[in-house]
Amino acid sequence: MLNLDHISKSFGGHRVIDDLSLTFDLGVHGLLAPNGAGKTTLMQMIATLIHPDSGSITWQGQDILAMDEDYRGLLGYLPQKFGFYPDYSATEFLIYIAALQGIGRRQAKPLVADLLEMVGLGDRAGQRMKTFSGGMIQRVGLAQTMINDPDLIVLDEPTAGLDPRERVRFRSLVHSLAQDRIIILSTHIVSDLETIADRVIMLKDGRVRCNLSPGRISGRLEGKIFLVPTGYRLEEGQALLEEEHEGGETSLRIYSPWPPDQGQVVTPNLEDAFLVVYGDERS
Numbered sequence: 001m002l003n004l005d006h007i008s009k010s011f012g013g014h015r016v017i018d019d020l021s022l023t024f025d026l027g028v029h030g031l032l033a034p035n036g037a038g039k040t041t042l043m044q045m046i047a048t049l050i051h052p053d054s055g056s057i058t059w060q061g062q063d064i065l066a067m068d069e070d071y072r073g074l075l076g077y078l079p080q081k082f083g084f085y086p087d088y089s090a091t092e093f094l095i096y097i098a099a100l101q102g103i104g105r106r107q108a109k110p111l112v113a114d115l116l117e118m119v120g121l122g123d124r125a126g127q128r129m130k131t132f133s134g135g136m137i138q139r140v141g142l143a144q145t146m147i148n149d150p151d152l153i154v155l156d157e158p159t160a161g162l163d164p165r166e167r168v169r170f171r172s173l174v175h176s177l178a179q180d181r182i183i184i185l186s187t188h189i190v191s192d193l194e195t196i197a198d199r200v201i202m203l204k205d206g207r208v209r210c211n212l213s214p215g216r217i218s219g220r221l222e223g224k225i226f227l228v229p230t231g232y233r234l235e236e237g238q239a240l241l242e243e244e245h246e247g248g249e250t251s252l253r254i255y256s257p258w259p260p261d262q263g264q265v266v267t268p269n270l271e272d273a274f275l276v277v278y279g280d281e282r283s
Contacts, residue, residue, distance in 0.1 A: 001025055002046070002152060002182060007055030008206075009041055016041045018206035019055070024152075027198035028178045031186040032270075034278055037203050039186040040080065043156045046184065047077045059152070076145030076153040078138075080160060086130035090121055090140050093129060097144050115143040119173060135166025142173060153177065155185045159192050171196050194270045202277055209277055214270050221268035221276065227251040228263045235260075241275045 002024040009017040016038045031039045044050045045057065048064060048071065057064050064071045084093055091112055098108035116125045119139040124132070129140065138158055145153050155174070159167045167189070174183060175196040187193060193200050194214050202209040202217075210217060225241070230250050234240060239255040255276050256263065 001060060002184075003058045003061075004046075005056050005058070007045065007052040007057060009038075009045065009050070009053050011041075016206055017045070017052070020203075020207060021055075022201065022208065022211065024182050024184060026178070026180065026182055028174060028183045028185060028193075028196050030193035030197035030200045031184065031203060032188070032190065032193055032200050032274065033186075033203040034188050038206050039188075039203065040156055042203070043077075043154050043184070043186055046152075047075065047154050048072065073148060074151045076148065076150035078141045078145050078153075078155045078158055080157040082141050082144070084129055084137070084140070087128055089126045089128055090116055090132075090143075091125045093140065094143060094147065098147050101148050103147065111147070112143075115146055116140075118146070119143045120169070133166070135162045135169065138162060138166070138170060139173070142170070146177070151181050153181060153183045155183065157186055157188075159187065159189060167192065190271045190274050200270065202274075204277065217273045218268045218270055221255070221272055223265060224255055224257060225266050225268040225272050226254055226256055226260055226263035227266055228254055228260055232260065232262065239276065239279065241272055 004020060004022045006019050006021055007017060008015060008019055031042065033039055041050070045052055051065065059067060059071055088096065094112040094115060095105060095108045098112065099105070103111065113122070113125065116122050119142055121136060121139055124136065129137065132140070159170050162170065171192060174185060177183060185192070197214055199211060200214050200217055201211045227244065228251065230252055232252055234254065237257055238260070241253045241255055244251045244253050254260070255272065259265070
């Protein structure tokens with residue numbers, strides 16, 4: 001169990017994380033917020049790259065800073081952009097990473113082969129990484145996080161810049177790894193979390209806005225999401241979420257605490273919740 005207890009972090013007088021408390025158990029936990037909302041700062045504190053100004057982060061009751069190497073030995077971390085050597089093959093790169101973890105070459109070679117098979121790159125193991133697509137690079141990054149068979153995996157915006165097919169493949173890989181470990185995945189892409197996250201944590205103004213399953217978050221908007229004609233004039237308290245196009249006709253998808261005239265109630269989803277919570281802050 002990873003526990004964050006009243007942590008805060010400021011940069012240049014601006015408080016990015018404000019007295020935040022969270023507990024992470026086994027499964028996939030999604031941090032969902034627009035860019036600039038503090039997701040990366042929170043992830044970097046969990047990865048011990050930066051330290052909270054106040055509060056504490058503990059693993060199984062022990063302070064992670066006091067644990068030092070013992071904590072990093074059970075952590076797998078994939079930053080938004082990770083460094084690699086373009087002229088290295090995937091195998092060479094992962095064997096190098098294994099060496100940094102203190103794993104000898106004899107042990108590393110079969111381990112790396114298994115990891116590349118796991119992420120679907122077994123047939124590209126000897127190919128130079130400079131020829132890889134963005135999605136393939138991210139899959140090597142995921143293999144990198146698994147070198148030490150971690151109990152905790154931290155993935156910071158891992159699908160940013162990937163095409164929809166690669167995002168689906170990456171999500172499937174993450175879901176397969178979450179059976180017996182904690183995975184924390186930050187993103188501003190709602191679809192990355194709707195099907196694989198056990199819990200979705202929305203951050204706003206450095207604090208937790210909600211921490212629930214995707215279904216429970218969507219359920220809060222039951223009876224409050226409607227389709228209305230394009231000429232509908234919003235009233236105070238209502239919000240336009242998006243335009244919907246179907247069968248050559250355009251409708252407006254809106255949030256409304258009451259049934260609007262000519263409105264058709266529709267089933268809410270996580271995207272609706274994201275748009276309602278963040279409004280014009282979304283990106």
